[in-house]
Amino acid sequence: MNEGENKSQREAKRGGHRTDPNENATRQARLRPSGGYRKLRSFQATTVIYDATVSFCDRFMDRRSRTVDQMVQAARSGRQNIAEGSRASAASSQTELRLVNVARASLDELLLDFEDFLRQHGLAQWAKDDHNALAVREVGKQDRTDRSDPTDRSDEGPYSHWLTHADPAVVANAIICLIHQANYLLDRQIAGLEKQFIQEGGYSERLAAARIEERARQRRTDQAHPRDGAENNAPVCPKCSGPMALRTARKGGNAGSQFWGCCGYPKCKGVRPLEGSDGSVRSDPSDG
Numbered sequence: 001m002n003e004g005e006n007k008s009q010r011e012a013k014r015g016g017h018r019t020d021p022n023e024n025a026t027r028q029a030r031l032r033p034s035g036g037y038r039k040l041r042s043f044q045a046t047t048v049i050y051d052a053t054v055s056f057c058d059r060f061m062d063r064r065s066r067t068v069d070q071m072v073q074a075a076r077s078g079r080q081n082i083a084e085g086s087r088a089s090a091a092s093s094q095t096e097l098r099l100v101n102v103a104r105a106s107l108d109e110l111l112l113d114f115e116d117f118l119r120q121h122g123l124a125q126w127a128k129d130d131h132n133a134l135a136v137r138e139v140g141k142q143d144r145t146d147r148s149d150p151t152d153r154s155d156e157g158p159y160s161h162w163l164t165h166a167d168p169a170v171v172a173n174a175i176i177c178l179i180h181q182a183n184y185l186l187d188r189q190i191a192g193l194e195k196q197f198i199q200e201g202g203y204s205e206r207l208a209a210a211r212i213e214e215r216a217r218q219r220r221t222d223q224a225h226p227r228d229g230a231e232n233n234a235p236v237c238p239k240c241s242g243p244m245a246l247r248t249a250r251k252g253g254n255a256g257s258q259f260w261g262c263c264g265y266p267k268c269k270g271v272r273p274l275e276g277s278d279g280s281v282r283s284d285p286s287d288g
Contacts, residue, residue, distance in 0.1 A: 037086035042185040045140070046079040046103070049178050052163050053110065056175065060168040061117075071113045077106035078182070093197045100193065104186045111179045114172045123169040125176070132170070136162060136177040237262040239270035246274070 037043045053075035057068045085099030118125050126133040139158045162174035234244050240262065247261040260272040 037083045040082065040086070040185075040189070042103075042182060042189055043079065043082045043086075045178060045182040045185060046075075046082060046107070048159060049107070049110070049175060049182060050075040050079045052159075052171070052175050052178070055163065056168070056171050060171070067113065071110060074106045074110040074113065078103045078110065081106065082186075093193065097190065097193050097197070100186060100190055104183060104190065107179050107183055107186070111176060111183075114176050114179070117172055118169060121168070123172070126173045132162070132173065133177050136174050137181065140178070140181040235260055235272055237264070237268060237270040238272065240264055240268045242268065244270075244272065 053071055057063070057071055061068050061071075081099040081103035085096040085103070088099065089096040115125065117123075136159065142158070159174060159178070162170055165171055165174075234246075236242065237244050243263045244260040245263050246258055248258050249255050258274045260274060262268040262270040
């Protein structure tokens, strides 16, 4: 054994496992990509909202209030469901859609909480054409590349003038503007996911299409390189009409003899005798 061999190579040899050079590529080839949620503007916006909500509750609300827990959980749900939906997208388009809709609903709940805070404290809510509201929206229109460091909160910097303000009305109104922006982004994201589902189908449909394509490829290969002997004239299964393959009985009175067995075994147990054209069927798969 060479000293230059790394640990994984030595463990593979001890276990008798041979690494397939195409194994990693095969593992990476997926029908639908998933993840990448940190690059979504909706995720970036809801991250700012979540952090700002936690700060707002710490500064301006009674921590013992049940509303504080509800606001923080709603803000967290708006962010976490986007991430979870993105991760689930590889296996289920419907799950991704459902989770993104949950995120949207959570932000609506949080929006009402901030509006309630302003109303119950006699504070004014910014109008759409208020200069502060326009300024917050203008910051949101800027295209900023997402940071790979999940602890980096520099995205809050452009909003710090409002989010760190001493007046709770300014902070609450700024967060309301951010929620409206995030809702707009989520509405576009949901519409895009629905359009993609209609045009391309869900995971199950893609999986079935991939299977059909692979079977067609196998048939083309078989036609280009026909097999010799009886297998070239394999019959169809009398039960499911699927392909059959030559098998050898391992026990019983016919041990050692060959017969036709359904390729769908054990789901389908259809069999035919190797010789004879009477179409008789042996349904007992124990001989194979």
